[in-house]
Amino acid sequence: MVVEDYFKNNLSDENYRKYFCIYLWWNLTTIIPLRISEFCDIKRDSLIEEEDGFLLKLPRKKQNNRRVQVIDSILIPNRLAKAINIYINSTDNYGSSLTLISYLSLPFQKRYLENKLDPEAFDSKIFLYILNEFYYEIVCKKYGFKIMEQEEVKIAEHNLDLEKVINRKIRPNNTRHFAFLNLMTQGYHPVEIARLGGHVSIYSQYHYHQHLEYWVDSEVLELMLKFSLNQNIGQHTKEIFDEKEFKKKFILRPSENKDVRIPLSIGYCTDPNQNCKVDDHVFCDAWRISFEEYKEKADIILKKINDKENMTKQLLQNLKDLYQIAMKGFKEGLYSEKNVLFNRELIETSKQLKHSLYQLAILKEKVTTNE
Incomplete structure (x- = not known):
């Protein structure tokens, strides 16, 4: 940063x-x-x-x-x-x-x-x-x-x-x-x-395989998120690292559409068109929740975090397994770097992993510092 x-x-x-x-x-x-x-x-x-x-x-x-x-x-x-x-x-x-x-x-x-x-x-x-x-x-x-x-x-x-x-x-x-x-x-x-x-x-x-969990288990997600939400930390260093300010601005930050509050099963939507691009509302940028409702439904939201972490770890394991296969069989045509189908499987798994990591970061941003 x-x-x-x-x-x-x-x-x-x-x-x-x-x-x-x-x-x-x-x-x-x-x-x-x-x-x-x-x-x-x-x-x-x-x-x-x-x-x-x-x-x-x-x-x-x-x-x-x-x-x-x-x-x-x-x-x-x-x-x-x-x-x-x-x-x-x-x-x-x-x-x-x-x-x-x-x-x-x-x-x-x-x-x-x-x-x-x-x-x-x-x-x-x-x-x-x-x-x-x-x-x-x-x-x-x-x-x-x-x-x-x-x-x-x-x-x-x-x-x-x-x-x-x-x-x-x-x-x-x-x-x-x-x-x-x-x-x-x-x-x-x-x-x-x-x-x-x-x-x-x-x-x-x-040995690098042993370090891949770093992306899931460490605070890298929080660091990534803080950086992406504050592109000029030189002017706002004090603010972004102030816990209260961080909660105020990023955890329950105001929506651009302040007058739109469409009720959901958990929280509310601030998009008047409800143009949702994700399966679960809590992963949407337009999703918000009041502090009172968060306290009431914290267990449900934390379960979503745990489920997403487990899914991310499974995708990570799938990627590691593919690498192990490639390393053992890289001289065979089926697993060589020239095999289009195997490379496509590697790339598709990596895309799913990055998407899951991003959703996990978004969810953690919204709720993990409300404790």
């Missing part, structure tokens, strides 16, 4: 040079599963303009004895290519750089130059330093978050705004995991994921 908001602003030249690597790392490695060492090793001349757009050449590691042909260049969005070109042009005058990120352009580099083995190259140690600085200067000081261990939170939870507490920083290689999970939940075939991730074997993906 902070990264998305911070880089919408006009940054000072110093902050731009210092933190551009954070912007690029977040926008690139949450989509393409790059190791942090690979990200830092991207060459200065890696961006190539083709007829179809811009290709980014990737420095892949661990490619000996390949069982899968890995992808070493990928088409990237024009907006990202434009940002890279602007960065290169604005940092060229600081000196020669072998890597895309210019070490010599960093505002603090003089302190480390004597110990730097290659001043023309950016590396993961410098990236980690910048990431920690970003947390300290931007995430904490500018946006007001606190980084605390879980045990510290338990001791001081009565005096804390828990919505503004971060239990663990995102680490450099975490975004690679995010990218793998995203690719899996989008229905990519395991062989395609291995190629994008630079895996020499698709069996390297097995």
Whole structure:
């Protein structure tokens, strides 16, 4: 949330040079599963303009004895290519750089130059330093978050705004995991994921299956929802993390059609045409409920949440089962990445899962903080 908001602003030249690597790392490695060492090793001349757009050449590691042909260049969005070109042009005058990120352009580099083995190259140690600085200067000081261990939170939870507490920083290689999970939940075939991730074997993906439940069981849904409901957190950070304000604005937020209250078995509809696109009213954007009725029917609504969670977990298990089948039989025509029917089954299951996740998020948004 902070990264998305911070880089919408006009940054000072110093902050731009210092933190551009954070912007690029977040926008690139949450989509393409790059190791942090690979990200830092991207060459200065890696961006190539083709007829179809811009290709980014990737420095892949661990490619000996390949069982899968890995992808070493990928088409990237024009907006990202434009940002890279602007960065290169604005940092060229600081000196020669072998890597895309210019070490010599960093505002603090003089302190480390004597110990730097290659001043023309950016590396993961410098990236980690910048990431920690970003947390300290931007995430904490500018946006007001606190980084605390879980045990510290338990001791001081009565005096804390828990919505503004971060239990663990995102680490450099975490975004690679995010990218793998995203690719899996989008229905990519395991062989395609291995190629994008630079895996020499698709069996390297097995352990990622254990993390898929994260999308259902954690607070990711709440974070997704808060971000989507508040596109400019820079101006409203205090409001969105104030519990009372959050309830007031998002849980029982007023409808645009204030005079429309069509009674339903639970709650009421605020759409005069009742153009409902879902099977259950509580998943509709036009559905509202008074606090009094919520207290009366909370058990029914919470059961709907539990049912939706169970359905989501079942869809998640179905997707995992399909991946297990594909991994074991990817050399057979029936389960290969070229099989249209099997790929369609992967994509259809992923669509159902994303739809179920979205409905679960909408329902949790409306009721879970009314306790």
